[in-house]
Amino acid sequence: MTPSTDSRNTSAKEWVVEDVAAGTFRIDRTTLIDEAVFEREMASVFGRCWLYVGHESEIPKPGDFKARDVGNRPLIFWHGHDGAKRVLYNSCRHRGALVCRIPEGNARGMSCFYHAWTYNSTGALNGVPGDEGYGEHFDRAAMGLLSPPKVDNYRGFYFVCFDPGAVGLKTYLAGAADYIDLVADQADDLEVVPGAHEYSMDANWKLFVENSLDGYHLLPLHKTYFTYLEEREGNTLDRDDTTEALDLGNGHAVICVHGPWARPVARWTPALGEHNRPQVEAKYQELVERYGSERAQMIGLTDRNLLVFPNLIINDIMGVVIRTITPTAAGHTKIHQWSLATAGEDPDLRARRLDSYIAFQGPAGLATPDDLEACEACQAGLRTAPDVTWSDISRGMHREHAGQPSMASDELQMRAFWRRWQSLLD
Amino acid sequence: MIPTGLTSATIGHATPSDAVRVRDTTVISAVCQFLYDEAALLDEWRLDEWLSLFHPDAVYLIPTPEDLSNDPATTLHLVHDSMNTLAGRVDRLKSKHAHAESPRSRTRRHITNVRVWQSPDGLETRSVFQVTRVRGGVVDRYVGVYEHLLVSTTDSDVPWLIKRRRVALDHSIESAGGQLSVLL
Numbered sequence: 001m002t003p004s005t006d007s008r009n010t011s012a013k014e015w016v017v018e019d020v021a022a023g024t025f026r027i028d029r030t031t032l033i034d035e036a037v038f039e040r041e042m043a044s045v046f047g048r049c050w051l052y053v054g055h056e057s058e059i060p061k062p063g064d065f066k067a068r069d070v071g072n073r074p075l076i077f078w079h080g081h082d083g084a085k086r087v088l089y090n091s092c093r094h095r096g097a098l099v100c101r102i103p104e105g106n107a108r109g110m111s112c113f114y115h116a117w118t119y120n121s122t123g124a125l126n127g128v129p130g131d132e133g134y135g136e137h138f139d140r141a142a143m144g145l146l147s148p149p150k151v152d153n154y155r156g157f158y159f160v161c162f163d164p165g166a167v168g169l170k171t172y173l174a175g176a177a178d179y180i181d182l183v184a185d186q187a188d189d190l191e192v193v194p195g196a197h198e199y200s201m202d203a204n205w206k207l208f209v210e211n212s213l214d215g216y217h218l219l220p221l222h223k224t225y226f227t228y229l230e231e232r233e234g235n236t237l238d239r240d241d242t243t244e245a246l247d248l249g250n251g252h253a254v255i256c257v258h259g260p261w262a263r264p265v266a267r268w269t270p271a272l273g274e275h276n277r278p279q280v281e282a283k284y285q286e287l288v289e290r291y292g293s294e295r296a297q298m299i300g301l302t303d304r305n306l307l308v309f310p311n312l313i314i315n316d317i318m319g320v321v322i323r324t325i326t327p328t329a330a331g332h333t334k335i336h337q338w339s340l341a342t343a344g345e346d347p348d349l350r351a352r353r354l355d356s357y358i359a360f361q362g363p364a365g366l367a368t369p370d371d372l373e374a375c376e377a378c379q380a381g382l383r384t385a386p387d388v389t390w391s392d393i394s395r396g397m398h399r400e401h402a403g404q405p406s407m408a409s410d411e412l413q414m415r416a417f418w419r420r421w422q423s424l425l426d
Numbered sequence: 427m428i429p430t431g432l433t434s435a436t437i438g439h440a441t442p443s444d445a446v447r448v449r450d451t452t453v454i455s456a457v458c459q460f461l462y463d464e465a466a467l468l469d470e471w472r473l474d475e476w477l478s479l480f481h482p483d484a485v486y487l488i489p490t491p492e493d494l495s496n497d498p499a500t501t502l503h504l505v506h507d508s509m510n511t512l513a514g515r516v517d518r519l520k521s522k523h524a525h526a527e528s529p530r531s532r533t534r535r536h537i538t539n540v541r542v543w544q545s546p547d548g549l550e551t552r553s554v555f556q557v558t559r560v561r562g563g564v565v566d567r568y569v570g571v572y573e574h575l576l577v578s579t580t581d582s583d584v585p586w587l588i589k590r591r592r593v594a595l596d597h598s599i600e601s602a603g604g605q606l607s608v609l610l
């Protein structure tokens with residue numbers, strides 16, 4: 001849909017409308033299809049929030065780098081030879097070319113292929129062919145690769161923020177920090193497994209954020225996956241499971257469930273193999289000794305989908321999945337995801353962890369293609385927005401406003417996202 | 427779509443090591459017919475017949491395009507199926523609840539540049555493929571190399587069973603269809 005002047009100026013309060021007395025929470029569907037809204041959110045949401053770049057384990061050695069696209073900016077996540085891990089803009093200071101044109105590698109320096117300006121692994125400019133062509137005012141020291149205004153990490157998860165006036169990362173994370181802790185406390189050392197899933201959909205990014213936190217859709221949409229789990233792995237979903245949904249502040253939210261699948265840390269099921277049972281159970285005991293049984297249950301036995309607003313999902317389910325959801329247009333979204341695992345874990349357990357992840361998730365999993373199909377079907381249906389204006393996100397509002405706990409199949413977590421989205425857009 | 431402009435420095439190697447090239451045109455021609463027949467079963471959605479072409483210990487692999495050389499036990503793959511899980515994948519695809527394939531895609535497999543080697547494990551074949559997938563009026567293309575390890579069989583209608591089938595894509599799924607709900 002082409003930008004309408006109207007949606008450049010509309011207050012987002014007119015799009016995200018909550019009426020507690022009437023028990024309604026409605027989203028104007030314009031927010032999902034209008035290019036002017038997309039442009040506004042690229043500036044107001046992606047231009048102002050902390051965005052995930054990568055995990056420290058992805059660049060363990062000096063020189064290691066990953067090229068990443070974050071908030072529609074090409075970046076280099078680079079472990080400098082001075083020992084510091086940096087995030088640099090991947091754009092030559094001369095005339096703008098990508099300095100790094102491969103997804104990953106190890107380099108002491110990088111030479112821009114256009115006119116051969118050369119940068120070292122700290123980003124400093126250390127070579128300019130034909131120096132004599134520049135006068136005394138050319139300040140080479142100031143011409144290194146630039147960094148985004150804010151770069152920080154929380155427990156090894158690196159983020160950037162393109163707004164120099166933003167709050168610090170820890171403050172930004174609010175209640176989400178505790179849930180990152182639950183992942184980080186799984187093991188002394190975690191590592192991203194080599195390889196990434198890169199996929200996309202013709203639908204608005206916010207639909208996939210909602211989907212990633214949507215406990216309501218599991219049974220109806222993923223019937224084939226649960227059949228597969230039952231028939232191929234012998235695991236059955238507990239329909240009376242106690243679940244939870246929490247608003248973690250600043251737009252962050254989490255849902256907690258107890259799924260039928262195996263967790264390498266630390267819930268054994270036959271899918272992990274009888275021979276791995278003692279070590280998975282021992283791992284759980286270790287968590288109990290270290291953190292007490294209540295926290296051990298949260299770390300080891302509870303499955304969580306965490307949203308770090310706006311576009312980072314950490315699924316701690318049959319293994320830990322780090323997922324970023326990046327819009328390229330109102331109706332197109334790229335999704336990248338990685339597997340985070342216990343460093344140095346038993347090779348057989350690692351193999352089974354990866355197998356159970358890819359059976360469920362990823363572009364060729366038994367569940368994710370149906371999620372994408374659902375989002376794309378929504379996007380196609382949303383073309384009726386001029387006439388069918390509102391989406392409904394009211395599920396569980398009566399519980400929320402009576403001060404009762406929310407369940408994963410409620411929509412509290414989506415309301416938390418949308419309230420924050422609205423406040424940033426205005 | 428905004429391209430990232432990045433190209434992986436790794437190119438998948440399509441030539442098996444530790445194998446002797448087969449030049450006998452009768453064998454090569456029979457292998458070609460086997461591959462075409464297999465492709466037709468997939469294109470016609472005769473998935474149970476397709477499954478019957480596999481050896482009970484077979485593996486079906488699709489690595490991610492950046493990590494073509496790696497092992498499913500240590501590297502994130504798109505697909506790593508044993509016969510148990512491949513049969514589960516087929517069961518799902520046959521269900522009307524496989525929403526991403528309901529209604530089903532139409533696929534056409536174009537297979538070319540077929541080469542054959544004799545290895546200690548059986549016949550190793552490499553072929554170049556392009557799979558077109560048509561759904562909802564959109565044509566997507568998947569491009570890469572098929573690797574088949576074929577082992578002789580006597581108790582079957584076919585001369586060989588597939589012991590290993592690996593699909594090495596030249597591109598990420600991001601730029602081809604967005605997802606991979608069909609079998610490649």
Ligand code: FES
Binds near residue numbers: 092
């Ligand atoms: S653009 Fe990089 S050296 Fe000219």
Ligand SMILES: [Fe+2]
Binds near residue numbers: 218221222
């Ligand atoms: Fe889902």
